[in-house]
Amino acid sequence: MPTEFTPRFNTLIDIFRHSTAEHVHRPLFGVKQDETWGWMNYGAFRDEVDRVRTGLAALGVGRNDVVGLISDNRPEWAIAAYAAYGLGAAVVPMYEAQHDENWHYILGDSGAKVAFVANEAIRKRVGAFKDDLDRLEHLIAFDHAEETGEPSFAGLGAGASEVAPLAEVDSADIAGFVYTSGTTGKPKGVLLSHGNLAHNVSAVTEVFPLEPDDRTLSFLPWAHAFGQTVELHCVIAVGCSTAFAESTPKIVSNLGEVRPTMLVSVPRIFTKIYDGLHKHMEAEGGITKLMFDAAVANARKRQDLAARGETSRWVELQHTALDRIVLSKVRDRFGGNLKYAISGGAAIPKEVALFIDALGITVYEGYGLSETSPIVTANWPGNRVIGAVGKPIPGVTVTIDTAASADPRDGEIVVHGHNVMQGYHNLPERTAEVLTEDGGFRTGDLGRLDDDGFLYITGRVKEQYKLGNGKYVVPTIIEDKLTLSPYIANAMVYGDGRPYNVALIVPEADAVDRWADKQGRELDGKDIVNDPDVLELIGAEIAAQSERLPGYERVREFALLSEDFTTENGLLTPTLKLRRPIVCDRFEDELERLYQ
Numbered sequence: 001m002p003t004e005f006t007p008r009f010n011t012l013i014d015i016f017r018h019s020t021a022e023h024v025h026r027p028l029f030g031v032k033q034d035e036t037w038g039w040m041n042y043g044a045f046r047d048e049v050d051r052v053r054t055g056l057a058a059l060g061v062g063r064n065d066v067v068g069l070i071s072d073n074r075p076e077w078a079i080a081a082y083a084a085y086g087l088g089a090a091v092v093p094m095y096e097a098q099h100d101e102n103w104h105y106i107l108g109d110s111g112a113k114v115a116f117v118a119n120e121a122i123r124k125r126v127g128a129f130k131d132d133l134d135r136l137e138h139l140i141a142f143d144h145a146e147e148t149g150e151p152s153f154a155g156l157g158a159g160a161s162e163v164a165p166l167a168e169v170d171s172a173d174i175a176g177f178v179y180t181s182g183t184t185g186k187p188k189g190v191l192l193s194h195g196n197l198a199h200n201v202s203a204v205t206e207v208f209p210l211e212p213d214d215r216t217l218s219f220l221p222w223a224h225a226f227g228q229t230v231e232l233h234c235v236i237a238v239g240c241s242t243a244f245a246e247s248t249p250k251i252v253s254n255l256g257e258v259r260p261t262m263l264v265s266v267p268r269i270f271t272k273i274y275d276g277l278h279k280h281m282e283a284e285g286g287i288t289k290l291m292f293d294a295a296v297a298n299a300r301k302r303q304d305l306a307a308r309g310e311t312s313r314w315v316e317l318q319h320t321a322l323d324r325i326v327l328s329k330v331r332d333r334f335g336g337n338l339k340y341a342i343s344g345g346a347a348i349p350k351e352v353a354l355f356i357d358a359l360g361i362t363v364y365e366g367y368g369l370s371e372t373s374p375i376v377t378a379n380w381p382g383n384r385v386i387g388a389v390g391k392p393i394p395g396v397t398v399t400i401d402t403a404a405s406a407d408p409r410d411g412e413i414v415v416h417g418h419n420v421m422q423g424y425h426n427l428p429e430r431t432a433e434v435l436t437e438d439g440g441f442r443t444g445d446l447g448r449l450d451d452d453g454f455l456y457i458t459g460r461v462k463e464q465y466k467l468g469n470g471k472y473v474v475p476t477i478i479e480d481k482l483t484l485s486p487y488i489a490n491a492m493v494y495g496d497g498r499p500y501n502v503a504l505i506v507p508e509a510d511a512v513d514r515w516a517d518k519q520g521r522e523l524d525g526k527d528i529v530n531d532p533d534v535l536e537l538i539g540a541e542i543a544a545q546s547e548r549l550p551g552y553e554r555v556r557e558f559a560l561l562s563e564d565f566t567t568e569n570g571l572l573t574p575t576l577k578l579r580r581p582i583v584c585d586r587f588e589d590e591l592e593r594l595y596q
Contacts, residue, residue: 005395005418007202008237010171011194012085015201015237017166020046023239026212029075030243030258037243037257040075048075050163052083055156057164059138061114063088066177068107068115068136070094070122073218073244076142076153078232080116081176085194088167089113091176092189093223095574096122097567102187104129106179109426110189111135116153119143123150171195177425178225178370189425190370192225199418200373201233203393207380208364212239215260215337219245219269224575225374226344231264252276252333259335263361266345267352268576271483274352277330278486279511292330295322299358303386327360340364344374345575347457349480350387357386365389367455371434371441372396373419377455388454389447392417398455399440400448407472410448410458416440446474463580465496471552473501478546478553479578485541486511490565492583493555494591500556502594504587505538506564512537529560557594561587 009015020042027039040048061067067084069091071077081091092110094103096118103126107115113135117123123141130136144152157164175194179187216235220227235242243258245251255263281289298318305312331338340362343353353363367389368374376398379390392398396417404412420441423431434442446459459474466472475493482491482503489508495501512534516523521533528534538560546554565571571583584591 005199005203007195007199007395007418008206009198009202011169011173011198012082012175012233013166013169013194014198015233016046016049016082016086019236019239020049023212026239027241028236029078030241031075032243032246032254032257039241042239045075045079048079049082049086051157051160052079052153053086053157053166054160054162054164055151055158056083056089056114057087058157058160059114059151061087061089063167063173065089065114066092066110066112066135068092068094068110068112069223070096070098070103070115070126071118071142072096073220073222073227073231074118074142075244076116077222078236080142080153081232085169085175086166087164088169088173090174093176093178093228095221095223097574100125100129104132105186106189107136108133110177114138114140116140116142120145123148169194171198174422178223178228180370188427188430190225191422191425192370192373193422196373196419196421197229197233199395200229200375200393201237203395203418204230204234204375204378205238206394207383208378209381210234210238210240210262214238214240214262214339215258216240216242216262216264217245217251217255217258217260218242218264219248219251220264220266221574224345225370226266226368226575227264229374230342230344255334255338256332257335259337261337261339262342263334263338263340264342264344266576267343267348267480268346270341270343270348270356271352271480274355274484275486275508279508279514282486283514291322291326295326296355296358298322299327299360300354303354303358323360327358330359331361334361342366344368346476346577347389347480349484351484353386367445367457368419369441369443369445371421371443372415372417373421376413376415376417376419376443385452385454388450388456390455391453392455393419395419398447398449401442404442404461405446405464407446407458410446410456412461413443413445413447413455413457414440415443467495467501467552468497468499469552473553475501475580478503478549478555481545481549482542482555485545487515487537487541488545492565492578492580494584498595501553502591503542503555503558504561504583504590505542505558506561507534507538529562535560559587559590559594561590 024043028042028045029040030037067089084091120141123139140153142153171194173194174191176192177189179189218231222228222232245254281292301315338361342364344366357363364379366378368376377390377392399414400411402411444461447455447457464474478493479491482488487508490506492504493501542555
């Protein structure tokens with residue numbers, strides 16, 4: 001059963017009331033315009049939320065209504081969401097990158113009464129099917145560019161004689177639907193109450209040392225529970241600030257400008273940082289690379305000693321010098337203020353976590369799902385093990401159901417506590433499949449607990465498969481190892497019912513080109529995936545990254561793909577998880593050839 005826990009906040013309205021009064025003059029949201037970062041403070045945020053809440057009330061939005069949101073992260077996203085919360089309405093966020101049919105399904109399934117959208121282009125796309133949705137009455141664009149007969153975002157509540165009062169909301173009231181991105185089938189609407197989210201925020205901020213002076217650079221989508229809880233609700237609860245990245249390619253330059261103290265991301269981004277720094281140092285070569293390698297190697301020695309409770313004067317002296325000469329320069333690329341990197345959404349490869357930690361940026365890995373609001377476990381100061389996803393946060397308990405795994409060393413992770421969802425919207429059978437009789441949530445993830453209570457993720461129940469020789473394989477672990485190669489951008493391992501594992505590999509084209517130049521080899525850029533030299537290089541990389549794997553897990557054959565796995569082509573979910581069945585279907589012929 002869950003541990004005893006007294007939450008600081010019971011509703012998102014409690015968070016709003018507290019922080020907009022306590023931190024009224026502190027900066028909250030930063031946006032770059034015309035090469036300058038402008039900041040909205042908590043007082044201005046409160047005023048905007050009050051205005052939009054008043055405007056929504058005038059449109060008839062009230063308790064138990066649903067408000068849709070189709071937008072990337074921006075101040076208006078938070079303003080619209082907190083305005084809806086303040087009326088007792090639930091918020092349903094969606095991604096700008098989603099297809100029209102996904103918006104159509106989610107708006108219809110949730111019964112949205114009003115939908116905020118980022119711009120006129122999205123408004124027109126939703127407007128094309130608006131008549132199919134009986135409950136959808138208004139479409140309001142944040143960037144209002146033309147007269148449509150719909151209210152403008154800037155005009156909502158403007159000039160009202162009275163501000164609509166905040167509703168008296170109970171912790172059991174639904175605050176939002178988070179639709180799972182769905183690696184298969186239609187997305188499911190995860191129902192999260194005010195208590196789910198506010199208690200999760202209370203528990204996380206109780207153990208993690210966030211302070212009002214902390215700042216993030218936001219690029220994790222708030223349409224996903226991880227980004228929304230940590231980078232919106234937790235930030236507001238503590239009085240921190242967040243700046244919005246201009247785009248994914250500009251993340252590194254924006255980090256240098258905003259100078260955040262924490263970086264919140266999913267493992268794929270941290271792996272890209274790992275790859276990017278190694279490629280940069282490889283390109284620099286000479287004394288620069290030698291010094292970098294020496295600094296990281298010494299920092300790793302320091303980590304190993306600390307893990308054993310030991311220190312070395314010589315290692316510490318080297319670290320002081322190398323940190324000043326080398327590692328501080330690397331941190332300066334990320335703004336120079338980064339204290340910690342917070343990783344969630346999936347297990348971060350241990351090698352990547354150790355590397356970032358060695359740079360002097362403390363890694364805190366956590367674990368959770370949309371259905372758990374989302375945080376289940378976390379590492380925090382005084383309770384941190386690299387490679388583990390931490391201990392359960394206050395008020396949450398984790399148990400392991402070994403009957404769900406073919407490997408006796410692990411089992412399915414089952415969660416009890418204040419963070420467990422209220423169910424899937426309109427899907428009672430699916431809800432019954434995952435909720436236990438005593439209110440626990442069956443995560444579908446495989447894991448194990450050590451003697452100190454730290455949780456380790458070992459895979460997905462549905463993704464594990466059995467080879468023809470009877471051995472069970474969890475492909476994500478192998479894929480994580482393969483993508484540590486600077487020459488491999490993405491990988492999918494396959495072998496269900498087959499005699500051995502094979503892999504589909506997306507080569508890192510720029511790194512391969514640089515390798516070829518150094519080797520004095522000429523590559524046909526249009527046919528890199530069939531070039532014998534490249535195939536030999538990738539084969540050697542697969543072998544090197546697989547050295548510590550059991551023989552039956554190693555990849556025996558592989559094919560190179562010219563098409564990457566992306567959200568745009570539907571091979572990744574919006575949260576950057578592999579849509580494995582779709583990849584298998586798309587590249588069925590390539591997989592079959594690997595067994596011939």
